[in-house]
Amino acid sequence: MSVDRATVRRIARLARIAITDEEAARLETELSGILDWVAQLDELDTSNVEPMTRVEAMTMKKRDDEITDGFCADDIVKNAPQVDDHYFVVPKIVE
Amino acid sequence: MTRLTDLTIADARDGLRDKTFSSRELTQAHLEAIETANAALNVYVLPTPERALEMAAASDARLSKGEAGALEGIPLGIKDLFCTKGVRTTACSHILDGFIPPYESTVTANLWAEGAVMLGKLNNDEFAMGSSNETSFYGPAVNPWRREGSDAKLVPGGSSGGSSAAVAAHLCMGATATDTGGSIRQPAAFTGTVGLKPTYGRCSRWGIVAFASSLDQAGPIARTVRDAAILLKAMSSHDPKDTTSADLPVPDFEAAVGQGVKGLTIGIPKEYRVEGMAPEIEALWQQGIAWLKDAGAKIKEVSLPHTKYALPSYYIVAPAEASSNLARYDGVRYGLREPGSDVISMYENTREAGFGAEVKRRVLIGTYVLSAGYYDAYYLKAQKVRTLIKRDFDQAFEGVDAILTPTTPGPAFAIGEKAGDPLEMYLNDIFTVTVNMAGLPGMSVPAGLSSEGTPLGLQLIGRAFDEETLFRAGQVIEAAAGVSAKPADWWSKGV
Numbered sequence: 001m002s003v004d005r006a007t008v009r010r011i012a013r014l015a016r017i018a019i020t021d022e023e024a025a026r027l028e029t030e031l032s033g034i035l036d037w038v039a040q041l042d043e044l045d046t047s048n049v050e051p052m053t054r055v056e057a058m059t060m061k062k063r064d065d066e067i068t069d070g071f072c073a074d075d076i077v078k079n080a081p082q083v084d085d086h087y088f089v090v091p092k093i094v095e
Numbered sequence: 096m097t098r099l100t101d102l103t104i105a106d107a108r109d110g111l112r113d114k115t116f117s118s119r120e121l122t123q124a125h126l127e128a129i130e131t132a133n134a135a136l137n138v139y140v141l142p143t144p145e146r147a148l149e150m151a152a153a154s155d156a157r158l159s160k161g162e163a164g165a166l167e168g169i170p171l172g173i174k175d176l177f178c179t180k181g182v183r184t185t186a187c188s189h190i191l192d193g194f195i196p197p198y199e200s201t202v203t204a205n206l207w208a209e210g211a212v213m214l215g216k217l218n219n220d221e222f223a224m225g226s227s228n229e230t231s232f233y234g235p236a237v238n239p240w241r242r243e244g245s246d247a248k249l250v251p252g253g254s255s256g257g258s259s260a261a262v263a264a265h266l267c268m269g270a271t272a273t274d275t276g277g278s279i280r281q282p283a284a285f286t287g288t289v290g291l292k293p294t295y296g297r298c299s300r301w302g303i304v305a306f307a308s309s310l311d312q313a314g315p316i317a318r319t320v321r322d323a324a325i326l327l328k329a330m331s332s333h334d335p336k337d338t339t340s341a342d343l344p345v346p347d348f349e350a351a352v353g354q355g356v357k358g359l360t361i362g363i364p365k366e367y368r369v370e371g372m373a374p375e376i377e378a379l380w381q382q383g384i385a386w387l388k389d390a391g392a393k394i395k396e397v398s399l400p401h402t403k404y405a406l407p408s409y410y411i412v413a414p415a416e417a418s419s420n421l422a423r424y425d426g427v428r429y430g431l432r433e434p435g436s437d438v439i440s441m442y443e444n445t446r447e448a449g450f451g452a453e454v455k456r457r458v459l460i461g462t463y464v465l466s467a468g469y470y471d472a473y474y475l476k477a478q479k480v481r482t483l484i485k486r487d488f489d490q491a492f493e494g495v496d497a498i499l500t501p502t503t504p505g506p507a508f509a510i511g512e513k514a515g516d517p518l519e520m521y522l523n524d525i526f527t528v529t530v531n532m533a534g535l536p537g538m539s540v541p542a543g544l545s546s547e548g549t550p551l552g553l554q555l556i557g558r559a560f561d562e563e564t565l566f567r568a569g570q571v572i573e574a575a576a577g578v579s580a581k582p583a584d585w586w587s588k589g590v
Binding site for chain 2 (some may be wrong): 012013019054056058079080081
C-alpha cells in the first residue's frame with residue numbers, strides 16, 4: 001500500500017472532503033492501486049527533460065490594464081446559496 | 096419521404112435555404128423525437144423546447160431575409176459542461192444543483208451567432224470524469240446500439256455520452272462535446288458517429304466547466320465527416336478571454352472534405368499494437384490501412400516509444416489540475432451547500448454530499464500528488480513525460496502527414512460491466528489519451544461493426560493545427576467503410 005489510512009484522512013482534510021470510515025478504507029485500496037500503477041513512470045530518466053508547459057510556441061498576450069467588466073453584483077450573487085444584500089454569507093469565522 | 100431527423104447538417108442547410116422546410120419544422124421534428132426517446136435513452140438532462148422554438152422562429156425570419164449564418168436553423172444538443180446563459184448548467188454534478196450561468200460560453204455563443212438552435216443540455220460523466228457516462232448525477236445515458244440478439248443496455252462511452260448517443264439516435268443533428276483524455280473520440284467510436292478533438296487552443300475554453308485545463312478541448316460529434324467540419328468551423332475562434340486560445344485563422348474545414356489522400360503519407364505506430372488487443376480491432380486497423388492505400392496514400396510504420404507512459408502520466412496531470420479547478424465548489428458562491436458547525440465543516444460536508452465517488456477519487460489523487468514533498472516526484476515528472484510524448488509525435492510527423500490507430504481497445508460494454516475497478520475503466524482511453532498529452536488534433540471515424548454488431552472506430556491523429564488533413568483522411572475512411580447500419584429504433588416504443 002503506497003498510502004495508509006492516516007494519509008487518506010490527511011489528504012481528504014486538505015481537499016476539504018468529509019469521508020466516512022468505510023470510504024477511507026475503500027480509498028486506501030483504490031488510491032494505492034492508482035499510485036502503484038503510475039509508479040511505472042520511474043522507469044524513465046527525465047533528469048535532462050524540460051517539463052511541457054505549452055502545446056505550441058506561443059507568446060502570451062497581454063492586454064491593457066483597464067477595467068473591462070463589472071457593475072454586475074446582482075449576477076455574481078444570484079446563484080449563491082445564502083446572500084445578504086451583495087454579500088456571500090458563511091458560518092461565523094471570527095468570534 | 097426522408098424524415099427530417101434523418102438529414103445531415105449539410106442536407107438540412109440546403110433544404111432550409113431552398114425553403115423545402117422551415118427551421119420550425121426541423122426543430123419540431125427533433126423535439127418530438129426527444130419527447131418519445133428521452134425516457135429510455137436519458138441523453139438530455141434538460142430539454143429546452145421553448146427556447147428551441149424561439150430560436151427556430153428567429154432563424155426562419157433571418158432565412159426569409161437571406162441573412163442566414165453557417166448553421167442557420169440547425170438544431171443541436173449542447174453538452175452540460177458548456178455554460179448557457181439563463182439555462183441550468185451542472186456538469187452533471189450534484190454540487191452544481193440549480194446553477195444558472197449569467198454568461199454564455201464562447202463556443203456556444205459562436206454557434207448561436209451562426210444561427211444554430213439549442214434543443215437542450217446533454218448528459219455527461221460528472222465533471223467529464225469517466226469513460227461510460229455512468230458517473231453522471233442524472234444517471235447513465237444509454238447507447239442506442241445493442242448487441243445482436245441482446246437487450247442489455249450498453250454505455251455510449253464517456254464523458255460525452257449524451258452527445259454521442261443523441262447524435263446516433265437522431266435526437267439532434269450534431270452536438271458539442273469536450274475531450275480531456277478521449278471524451279469525444281471514445282463515445283463517437285462506441286456509437287458509430289464522427290468525433291473530433293481539435294488542437295489544444297483551436298476552441299476557446301471560456302465558459303466551459305473546467306476539468307484539467309492543460310488538456311480540455313471542445314469539439315463536435317456528428318453523423319458525417321462533413322457535418323463535423325461544418326460544426327468545427329463555427330465552434331472555433333480566437334478568444335482574448337482564453338489566453339491559451341490560438342490567434343490563428345480558422346480554415347474552411349469543409350473545403351478539405353473530399354480532397355482525398357493522394358500524396359499523403361499515413362503513419363502506423365507499432366506501439367499501438369498492445370498485448371491482448373482483440374483480433375477484430377487489429378483486423379479493422381489493417382482494413383483502414385488498406386482503404387487509405389487504395390485511395391492513394393503511402394503507408395509508413397512509425398515509432399512512438401513513450402506511448403505506454405501516456406496513461407499513467409495522464410492520471411497524474413488530470414487529477415492534479417482537477418483538484419485545483421474543483422476547489423471552487425465550496426458551497427459559498429453557487430450550487431449546493433450542506434450546513435456544518437463551522438466554515439471548514441460546511442466546506443467538507445458540501446463537497447462530501449456534492450461530489451460523486453469518481454470525482455472524489457480524482458480530487459484526492461490530485462491533492463496527494465500536489466501536496467508538499469510530492470510535487471516534483473509526480474506532477475513535474477508527469478509534465479516531463481509529456482515532453483517525451485510530444486517529442487515522439489514531432490519526430491513521427493517529420494515523415495508522415497497523419498497517424499492511423501484504433502480509437503478504442505474494444506466495442507461498447509454494458510452498463511455496470513466495468514464499474515468495479517477504476518483502473519480497468521481508465522484503460523479505455525489508452526489510444527486516445529496520448530493525443531491530449533501532446534495537444535494534437537484527433538478524430539474518430541466509424542469504420543465497421545464488431546462481432547457483437549456494435550460500432551467500432553478508427554482514430555486519425557494530425558499535426559498541431561492541421562485538422563484539415565484529418566478531414567481529408569477521415570472522409571476517405573468514411574466513404575470506404577460505407578457503414579450504413581443504423582441502430583434499430585427500440586427506444587421510441589411504449590412511451
